[in-house]
Amino acid sequence: MTAPDLHIHTAFSCDCQTSMADMCRAAITVGLSEIGLSDHYDLIPQDPCYDFFHVEAWWEELERCRVEFGPTLTIRAGVELGEPHRFPKEIAALLSAFPWDYSLGSLHWVGEELIFREDYFRRSPDLAFREYFHELDRMAAEAEFDILAHLDVIKRLGFEQYGFYDPASYEEEIRRVLHTCAQRGRALEVNTSPLRRSVNQTAPEPPALTWFAEEGGRWITFGSDAHQPEHIGHALELVSGAARQAGYEGLATFEARRAQLHLPAPGSRPG
Numbered sequence: 001m002t003a004p005d006l007h008i009h010t011a012f013s014c015d016c017q018t019s020m021a022d023m024c025r026a027a028i029t030v031g032l033s034e035i036g037l038s039d040h041y042d043l044i045p046q047d048p049c050y051d052f053f054h055v056e057a058w059w060e061e062l063e064r065c066r067v068e069f070g071p072t073l074t075i076r077a078g079v080e081l082g083e084p085h086r087f088p089k090e091i092a093a094l095l096s097a098f099p100w101d102y103s104l105g106s107l108h109w110v111g112e113e114l115i116f117r118e119d120y121f122r123r124s125p126d127l128a129f130r131e132y133f134h135e136l137d138r139m140a141a142e143a144e145f146d147i148l149a150h151l152d153v154i155k156r157l158g159f160e161q162y163g164f165y166d167p168a169s170y171e172e173e174i175r176r177v178l179h180t181c182a183q184r185g186r187a188l189e190v191n192t193s194p195l196r197r198s199v200n201q202t203a204p205e206p207p208a209l210t211w212f213a214e215e216g217g218r219w220i221t222f223g224s225d226a227h228q229p230e231h232i233g234h235a236l237e238l239v240s241g242a243a244r245q246a247g248y249e250g251l252a253t254f255e256a257r258r259a260q261l262h263l264p265a266p267g268s269r270p271g
């Protein structure tokens with residue numbers, strides 16, 4: 001397993017209890033040689049993670065882990081930006097103040113509603129999904145970020161409320177988002193956290209990888225969205241296979257906010 005997992009949380013996120021060092025140890029245990037840490041940076045006051053991320057302390061701990069794990073583990077510096085289109089000044093300040101390798105653009109709120117609460121799903125499925133994709137496209141068009149995270153993560157709870165979710169029903173909306181991302185040179189993440197929920201799909205599913213390529217997208221990244229050590233690297237081989245199947249040379253990584261194809265270390269098998 002050689003491609004990096006670029007979506008990993010640590011105790012610097014409000015919803016994760018595992019220390020950064022223990023997450024790094026878990027990554028080494030599952031055979032990863034490169035990861036990216038991406039804790040939540042949320043600016044909506046009602047968000048459970050609001051005011052939780054302490055960036056200076058995070059960087060200190062990252063530097064300590066880079067020394068401790070040395071050449072065994074390359075640790076990329078990432079951050080998961082919640083609703084970055086709504087906070088352009090704050091996001092620009094954060095991104096320019098530190099030498100990030102990448103940022104994830106994430107949508108957890110549609111208007112005033114959190115998509116991880118049942119209340120959001122009181123409307124029809126059509127309205128729930130279309131309003132989400134509409135705001136996601138606004139984020140893709142307006143915000144500063146490098147990787148579009150968990151494209152259709154709204155299906156996680158959506159599935160529990162409405163049953164089966166077929167991305168093909170929203171192809172037009174999804175393609176619009178992918179087109180915007182491709183035009184702006186953004187990478188698309190395949191997030192495996194919904195595989196661990198009843199919806200049992202990746203976010204997005206493989207057809208969207210093909211749509212992204214057709215819209216001009218070049219880079220696919222892998223993210224387990226691990227909040228627990230045992231989820232690091234979850235279904236990496238599956239995502240790597242889906243990316244190749246869709247015509248990509250492999251999975252991407254980021255260094256100093258530039259995407260590049262992740263090349264396996266000499267002598268290791270392709271991942």
Ligand SMILES: [Zn+2]
Nearest residue numbers: 080106149150
């Ligand atoms: Zn997220």
Ligand SMILES: [Zn+2]
Nearest residue numbers: 007009080225
């Ligand atoms: Zn996350």
